[in-house]
Amino acid sequence: MPPGQYLTEDFPVLSAGPTPNIPLDRWEFVIASEDGREYRWTWDELLELPAEEPTVDIHCVTKWSKLETTWRGVSLDVLMEDVETTADFALAHSYGGYTTNLPLEDLLDGKAWIVYEFEGSELAPQHGGPARLLVPHLYFWKSAKWVRGIQLQEFDELGFWESVGYHDYGDPWREQRYQGD
Amino acid sequence: MSARIEWRVATLAEFRNETATARTLLLDVPGWPGHLAGQHVDVRLTDADGYSTQRSYSLGAPADGERVELTVQKVPGGEVSEYLTDVYSIGDPIELRGPVGGWFVWHPSRTAPVLLVAGGSGIVPLMAMVRARRQARSRAPFRLIYSVRSPADQYFSSELRRSAVDDSGLDVTTVYTRSAPPGATREPGRIGGADLERYGWPPQFEPTCFVCGPTGFVEKVANTLVGLGHDPRRIRTERFGPTGG
Amino acid sequence: MTQDYQDGNALAGPLAELFAVDVTAATGRCVSCGDTGRVADLRVYGHELGWVARCPSCDHVMLRLVRSPDAAWLDLQGTLSLRVPLPPS
Numbered sequence: 339m340p341p342g343q344y345l346t347e348d349f350p351v352l353s354a355g356p357t358p359n360i361p362l363d364r365w366e367f368v369i370a371s372e373d374g375r376e377y378r379w380t381w382d383e384l385l386e387l388p389a390e391e392p393t394v395d396i397h398c399v400t401k402w403s404k405l406e407t408t409w410r411g412v413s414l415d416v417l418m419e420d421v422e423t424t425a426d427f428a429l430a431h432s433y434g435g436y437t438t439n440l441p442l443e444d445l446l447d448g449k450a451w452i453v454y455e456f457e458g459s460e461l462a463p464q465h466g467g468p469a470r471l472l473v474p475h476l477y478f479w480k481s482a483k484w485v486r487g488i489q490l491q492e493f494d495e496l497g498f499w500e501s502v503g504y505h506d507y508g509d510p511w512r513e514q515r516y517q518g519d
Numbered sequence: 520m521s522a523r524i525e526w527r528v529a530t531l532a533e534f535r536n537e538t539a540t541a542r543t544l545l546l547d548v549p550g551w552p553g554h555l556a557g558q559h560v561d562v563r564l565t566d567a568d569g570y571s572t573q574r575s576y577s578l579g580a581p582a583d584g585e586r587v588e589l590t591v592q593k594v595p596g597g598e599v600s601e602y603l604t605d606v607y608s609i610g611d612p613i614e615l616r617g618p619v620g621g622w623f624v625w626h627p628s629r630t631a632p633v634l635l636v637a638g639g640s641g642i643v644p645l646m647a648m649v650r651a652r653r654q655a656r657s658r659a660p661f662r663l664i665y666s667v668r669s670p671a672d673q674y675f676s677s678e679l680r681r682s683a684v685d686d687s688g689l690d691v692t693t694v695y696t697r698s699a700p701p702g703a704t705r706e707p708g709r710i711g712g713a714d715l716e717r718y719g720w721p722p723q724f725e726p727t728c729f730v731c732g733p734t735g736f737v738e739k740v741a742n743t744l745v746g747l748g749h750d751p752r753r754i755r756t757e758r759f760g761p762t763g764g
Numbered sequence: 765m766t767q768d769y770q771d772g773n774a775l776a777g778p779l780a781e782l783f784a785v786d787v788t789a790a791t792g793r794c795v796s797c798g799d800t801g802r803v804a805d806l807r808v809y810g811h812e813l814g815w816v817a818r819c820p821s822c823d824h825v826m827l828r829l830v831r832s833p834d835a836a837w838l839d840l841q842g843t844l845s846l847r848v849p850l851p852p853s
């Protein structure tokens with residue numbers, strides 16, 4: 339367990355706004371590269387991509403950790419396959435307006451997924467359904483709920499919590515909770 | 520610089536069960552500075568792992584020296600309320616800070632008519648106003664409309680029955696939404712414009728209206744009061760989220 | 765539609781750490797829709813990571829407050845102006 343964390347069996351719901359209601363026929367996921375090119379997937383197209391079932395530990399900055407959670411979704415490596423970019427940073431955007439920033443390399447090499455199932459069932463809206471980002475090696479606020487796209491950019495732009503005091507990177511093993519940690 | 524507001528350690532001196540799921544806590548808070556009716560406190564619990572969580576609760580009575588009163592409704596799955604109603608025992612410490620809030624308050628120096636509309640556990644800060652009025656021997660005309668599901672869900676029942684008789688200038692009406700006691704003249708049902716008209720004040724009296732309860736209740740009552748002609752600037756509201764746990 | 769929020773009265777404690785006056789009685793104007801209302805009437809979400817107060821008319825974020833063990837971060841980008849009532853001087 340990372341330092342300062344305790345184990346929970348629950349799955350606490352942390353909210354910063356109303357839970358968005360996203361009809362699947364209007365849902366889309368967009369990766370936008372730094373030169374303005376956009377790569378889009380509809381819901382049906384996302385489901386057709388090869389899926390993985392990662393089992394991972396998740397760590398919330400509010401100090402709970404949950405071990406061996408299982409998810410189903412598409413690896414960012416698959417989604418990024420045809421994307422041409424030299425960007426170093428990514429800003430994930432969500433339905434409802436939430437954002438979070440992370441280095442692009444933290445989304446690649448089997449470290450991140452767009453997931454749509456949790457423990458064998460479709461992902462519930464309060465946990466980010468229809469689909470959320472899953473980046474389990476960073477604090478869980480980086481795993482944006484209701485994800486709708488990723489903006490690739492050459493500079494680092496602070497996200498929703500990062501701009502009011504939370505750590506830019508958020509590594510639980512180094513206890514990077516707040517700026518300056 | 521010293522903190523303007525600080526966490527204090529409060530200990531449980533006494534408790535009373537109001538209903539099967541609500542408990543009134545009488546807390547001793549050394550150094551308590553006093554408060555106004557309608558103000559609230561934040562309560563913080565920290566467990567052995569260092570995990571801490573906080574909730575805000577209305578004060579239910581005027582300050583009695585260093586003793587303050589809270590009434591906690593148990594919210595299923597609400598970690599703070601379940602602890603405070605089921606586990607928390609005489610002599611146990613909790614952290615508390617306050618008083619806070621300067622908007623949803625009634626000053627005993629005010630003489631204008633007051634309409635209090637409570638939904639469920641929203642009665643707590645309004646009860647503080649009724650008690651502050653009595654304590655200050657205020658003659659401000661008060662009307663309280665208290666909406667509850669059934670007689671078993673009522674807080675402060677005997678005190679409110681007594682106050683309705685003894686406190687001159689205070690009218691108390693209970694509106695039952697699911698089941699009314701035998702002999703009640705009003706059919707059970709949600710509070711509506713007719714109730715607010717019959718048991719409240721006409722808008723021409725320019726009452727200050729305090730509305731407290733669950734979000735849906737507060738929105739409905741506040742909108743209905745505006746529809747009846749009350750000035751929105753004289754309507755003060757406090758909402759409990761369902762996660763008020 | 766979920767109602768998983770409290771109202772702005774819940775900000776009284778956290779903001780009392782920063783300000784000498786009670787900010788919940790202040791009137792704020794929303795950057796997004798221009799509506800004005802009491803801070804006490806904002807919709808307040810969260811608090812585990814931080815308090816997020818949204819405009820009741822348009823849901824735009826008007827105030828964010830994060831409390832770390834040794835600092836507070838306050839963001840008022842979503843609030844165009846704040847009128848704070850004071851006793852007559």
Ligand SMILES: [Zn+2]
Pocket residue numbers: 794795796797798799819820821822823824
């Ligand atoms: Zn607005």
